[in-house]
Amino acid sequence: MSNAVIKIKFFASLREHVGLAEAEVDEGSVDTVLDVWNSATNNMSLPENILMSVNMDYVDNAYAVKAGDEVAFFPPVTGG
């Protein structure tokens, strides 16, 4: 089933730090955003100031994910 996965995106300096722009994890193997991070990065430590979103809304790392979600991790924003 194609939507039994969670899509993951990394942006900016975090993409370079992790060495990945995008990844996917199996929905059955993760409960929270932190689980998604650990699975996608092979348990790299989560940098303290990192921001995260699910389906393009800010969440914290305990947020529960579900199949079909798009999770993103990125550094503090610097637009404007």
Add this chain to the structure above:
Amino acid sequence: MLIEIKDVPFEPYQCLLEYQASAGFAGKFGATAVFVGSMREFNQGDDVEAMLLEHYPGMTEKYLQKISEEAISKWDILDSLIIHRVGEMLPNDPIVLVAVWSAHRAAAFDASRYLMEELKSRAPFWKKEQLSAEQTRWVEKNT
């Protein structure tokens, strides 16, 4: 209300005039507050030759829309416009235009300030500076 992400240089004052001419509030506004942010040729004590502005397509528009709706609900304003650059840019290039129209000045001033501050803290953009041919660095946080 208009939100626009541009991947090529834009002329903010021309965009402002065009939007104002096409919007439906002619005769209703007594105040227009305009903020234009441009790229400096220096940052944190270093010369900056160029800059790459990255964003999260989809989330960027969602948050610019969200803050625009918040401004309209908080202040008595007629309309707002946000245009933001992404991609490769050079010193002096405009980065962002925020404009707010209202009947009286206080709402336009306050709402435009709100839009800029919220954009800087919530919209997912990231700047990477080119300091020289060999050296780049990510801007770590907004000041």
